[in-house]
Amino acid sequence: MARLLRRQRTSPMRFDQRIVSQMPLHELRNEHGVVSATELRELNASDIAELLRAGKVRIVVADVGSQLKWIPLDECYGFWKSEVKNHLADPAGENYLENFPDEYCYFASEWESEVGEPIVLLMKSH
Numbered sequence: 001m002a003r004l005l006r007r008q009r010t011s012p013m014r015f016d017q018r019i020v021s022q023m024p025l026h027e028l029r030n031e032h033g034v035v036s037a038t039e040l041r042e043l044n045a046s047d048i049a050e051l052l053r054a055g056k057v058r059i060v061v062a063d064v065g066s067q068l069k070w071i072p073l074d075e076c077y078g079f080w081k082s083e084v085k086n087h088l089a090d091p092a093g094e095n096y097l098e099n100f101p102d103e104y105c106y107f108a109s110e111w112e113s114e115v116g117e118p119i120v121l122l123m124k125s126h
Contacts, residue, residue: 020062023123037113042091052077056117063124
C-alpha cells in the first residue's frame with residue numbers, strides 16, 4: 001500500500017533563532033533582522049575600556065552553534081568586568097587557549113551602527 005507523502009510546511013525561522021554557523025561574522029542580526037552596522041576595527045582591553053568610559057556600548061557575543069547573544073545595555077559594564085576582561089585575546093599578540101581561564105577567549109571588534117551606540121562584537125573561541 002502506497003503512502004502519500006506530503007511536504008511538511010515549516011514556518012520561516014525567526015531572526016532571533018538563527019545560530020552562528022561560522023566566524024568571522026560579516027553581518028549582525030537581532031530579533032528584527034540584519035542590523036545596519038559596519039565593522040571598524042579590532043579591539044584590545046584598553047580600547048573596550050575607553051568605549052565604556054565614553055558612553056553606552058552594545059555588546060554582542062558570537063559563539064558557533066549558538067544564537068547571537070545581545071547583552072542588555074544596563075548589563076554591559078558588569079559583563080565586561082565579570083566575563084570579558086579576563087578572557088579577552090590581544091589582537092596583536094599570540095593567544096593560546098590554555099593561557100585563559102577555562103580555556104576560552106574572545107576576539108573583539110568595534111562595529112558602527114545607525115542606532116548610535118557603538119557595538120562591540122565578541123567572537124568566542126574555545
